[in-house]
Every structure is written in C-alpha cells, then in structure tokens.
Amino acid sequence: MLLVNLIFSALLTAFGSLGLIRNLRDLLRAFASSKWPRGEAVVIAAAIHTRRGPRGRTVFEPTVAYRYDFQRTEYSGHRIAFGDMTSDRDRAQRVIDRFAVGTKWEVAICDRQPEMAVLHAGPTHNLWFGVAFFAVYSVAALAYLINSIGAVLVWARS
Secondary structure: OHHHHHHHHHHHHHHHHHHHHHHHHHHHHHHHHOOOOEEEEEEEEEEEEEEEOHHHOEEEEEEEEEEEEEOOEEEEEOOOOOOOOOEOHHHHHHHHHHOOOOOEEEEEEOOOOOOOEEOOOOOOHHHHHHHHHHHHHHHHHHHHHHHHHHHHHHHHHO
C-alpha cells in the first residue's frame, strides 16, 4: 500500500507541476503580448468545439480563426486569449457571437514569431485562476509525495 501511495503521489505531483508550468508559460506570454505590435485581423471562421473534459463531462471551446498581415506577409491565427477558454455552452456561444465572420478586430502580434498572435492581449481571469489552481494543487500534491516518501523510509528502516 505504501508503494501505491508513493506512485500515486508522484503522478499527482507530476500532473500538477505540468499544469502549473503550462499556465505560467501562458501567463508570461500574456504579459508579453500587452507590448506586442498591433494589427488588424479579419475573422474567417467561428465555431464551438465540443469535447469530453476531465471527469467525462462535456466542455465547450469557442474557436475563432482569423487572418492578419504583418510586415507584408499574411498569417492566420486562432488564439482568442492565452489560457484555457473552455466553458459551458451559453458562455461559449456569447464569445462566438462577438466574433462574427467578416468582422475586424485588433490583434497583438509577436514580432519575433509573427505566427503567434492573440485577439485579447494580456492575462485573463481564467488564466489567473489556472495559475492559482495549479499552484495550490501542486503544493498539496508535493506535500502528499513528501509524506509518502517519509512513510516508505520509516517502513524501510523497520
């Protein structure tokens, strides 16, 4: 049983750490995007993608495709904001309704990687929530891992 707890706690810690790293990377990009050059994007498609999320529940992800020009080259993008955009159907529909095909939006474009662009520059509430959630989760998982290691060491000494 001690070995099972050790393996389980290691997996929980790895999951939390990967989620925290991913969200911190997105948070850094979101802050950087506030200073990126701006351009004009034209929405070419907007839809809600449905998929199975954690614990088997259905999640809805608003997806927007757009075109923009940067330094005389045309690019296409899909990022609305940094971080997770999944939500319930009504909220996803409200997001999609804002981005009607053919409408023009300001887009922040990374000048070093022009293929990376975002319609909503800067961090969002969802992104801050993700960072906070995975930070707390990772600390709890790490405490569980340390406790499991301690239990295995005590057992090994006896």
